[in-house]
Amino acid sequence: MIKTAFQTSVLLLTTLATTVFASESSVLTKAQRAELQQLTTTASTSDLSYQIVESLTTEVGARMIGTEGDKRAIKWAVDKMNALGFDKVWTEEVAHFQWIRGDVEAKITAPFPQPIKAIALGESVGTGEQGIEADVVHFATLADLEAADATRVDGKIVFVSYRMERLKTGRGYGKAVGARVRGASVAAEKGAVGFIMRSVGTANNRLAHTGITRYQNDERRIPAVALSNPDADLLINQLKRNKPVRFFLKVTAMRNEVVTVKGANVIGEITGSQWPEQIVALGAHLDSWDVGTGAIDDGLGVGMVMATAAHIGQLDKRPKRTIRVILFAGEEVGLLGAKQYLIDHQATLKDHVIAAEWDFGLGKIYSMQANVAEPAIPAIDELASYLAPLGVAYNTANQGRGQSDMGLITDQGVPAMNFTPDGLRYFDIHHTENDTLDKVVPEDLQQNTAVYTIFAYFAAQADVEFRKAN
């Protein structure tokens, strides 16, 4: 294997870090530091995490809860964990109602008829076979819609055109996603017959972004779709002509709330040699939206955490604590797997010594932040010194939260580790048909996996109480 510049620099610098960091008070022993050094070399040169994503996207593909793809994904995950040498592998059932995406036909019918690329928001109702046609009323933001008089909205199709900002931190998402989650409900309360919005996404592709929408009032549900960015631009350009713009929308999506579908959290462990009941929890979500092949959301998270455990499982001896990989079910439709996990594991939550998830895409990790008890901070300092050679800066605020699913777990008092990647490209792809294997950057994924491997090994070996006193 030809070493990349990334690999070479990491190996040199990690050698330095694991050699130099050797005070009397260090958490890892000299032998453990040597083992960590070896493990870092392995994770920084292996393509195992990429191979896992390749396998998942090629052999399974899209896997929304309740679909055949999800069933195949669960079997795939169990088989893969077993093949990778996990000590224990099992599934825990998660239930949901059935939602079928169907198709969307959208078009401007006046003043200038043109087809529009749109996608149903997750769990939207349909329009019925005949579709709906109405004048468009345009709001720049959800706040503008909220402030509008119902007389402007009644009988109309509401269009919210707010465009998500493209930022390294990904923070544009938080400002944009409210319209997706609540927009249809707000519009419906004011009498709208349909809700269309600019996709929560940052690329100019004719691929609209899906994602969950929520109905606040079950009596007033209206169909909700996202337009691609270029289609939202086109609609705005027609609106600028100051003539009424008519819109036709046919959505064949179906919420079958009397039908229960089953998914599963898939869980695998590398069992601890000294304190097997103590759990270092690594999460990702197994489900994806039913578009794309779920490569970046969250196939590469699946690849990272499975490869992390597998690398550690290849050591001569199991670390002291158990490393538990949790592949959550139904994250996309409302963190269903995490909610079920909290129910199923309430009694042993106190034994989860620290937790981290990966559900934020395809860039290199550039920052870390823990959330641990004060006396454990020197241990995190030491961990930070091992990660610094991989380009990971240390945010000492000690207010980290688990990502997505694991956020619910760490909100219950489980200590957290949060790693922040370069999120610039993530929302170009997220929740679209473009979420495919070619978007994964192997070198970035290698860095991500190396970071998780160092973290997991450290947490599993460190004789440190990370949990805050109650």
Added chain:
Amino acid sequence: MIKTAFQTSVLLLTTLATTVFASESSVLTKAQRAELQQLTTTASTSDLSYQIVESLTTEVGARMIGTEGDKRAIKWAVDKMNALGFDKVWTEEVAHFQWIRGDVEAKITAPFPQPIKAIALGESVGTGEQGIEADVVHFATLADLEAADATRVDGKIVFVSYRMERLKTGRGYGKAVGARVRGASVAAEKGAVGFIMRSVGTANNRLAHTGITRYQNDERRIPAVALSNPDADLLINQLKRNKPVRFFLKVTAMRNEVVTVKGANVIGEITGSQWPEQIVALGAHLDSWDVGTGAIDDGLGVGMVMATAAHIGQLDKRPKRTIRVILFAGEEVGLLGAKQYLIDHQATLKDHVIAAEWDFGLGKIYSMQANVAEPAIPAIDELASYLAPLGVAYNTANQGRGQSDMGLITDQGVPAMNFTPDGLRYFDIHHTENDTLDKVVPEDLQQNTAVYTIFAYFAAQADVEFRKAN
């Protein structure tokens, strides 16, 4: 208007060029050079060409010959030329058979079932309602397919996976497009039941690229579709597992060869003041594929040549020669408008003093090459000196050819001017749903329009015989 860096540098440098280039032998008079200077300022600061593309894509959109969109485009073009102050505007009918795109349903059915994003190649036949399902036989290139024994191909769906190179010159297209044009015919001759190929395109979007395919043998026509790049990758990854890969294809496209549809070349003139019968011909094609809104192919060509004529039409006096803008019909389905133009204008082809088309996208022009009589070369040298400040290098090979439609015209002995743009991004977008207004770079389009304006003015004023002696 805030001047861009491009505008400021062009204005300074053009002033220099038009002042300095003032030898006894110069083609333009001092007064004409002053007028050219003013015109350059106008074209380098105006957003007229962008506004024309915005109008065409917003008010018309897709416009394949034979569709309602094409009819609207013809009316739009006539109205727009009149509004822009052209002296004469008319249309010339072009006929073709009817082709209806229909839909494509494509999927891998074994070993790992997954949906595939595909688009029918232009003028492909359909599969019938029941679709076809067969094993896939894979060839890396068209040449490999051509060399293959028919026994390997008979009864199969042929897949050609050659990937187009992404180059500034756009020359990867020529190497890749043969499979699109001829692949289905070669496969059919060997007994294939269907033809699927990697899109002739350079982006990793799940948007497949259409474009014309040709049947060599009317008795053996098989359905032909292009897969998006990520879908072609997925198919290859499944093929790598060394199990038979089954593929299902349903294409509802229809060739109605007994139905004639009508398009039209739309032609407008700024009539010459001294030699009105002598024509400087500026071309672009009005039709587009029926995906996207035809912004870059060839909406921006339409915008450039219409704005060029309009800028010149705003001068106090008409130039000596006529500037004729030809918006060709049916370029995408086989240069139909250009072929009809040659028939309709055979008698006056000798009066076309020079011709240029724009049908190559969205980058800045970086090179020019003429094809003129030897004695006219000093005049081209002078033109080159006016264009150099805009970043246009001068290729003195004197073997230029008109682009696309205009290639047929210049092949008949009409002198040619060819301008070469940075083509790196063009084939990311070309012939896909992504061909929309947001892809147009206003500053690049401004430069393109300035180049065409300088060229057209120069050619219309220069008392030079560009045509080679017969």
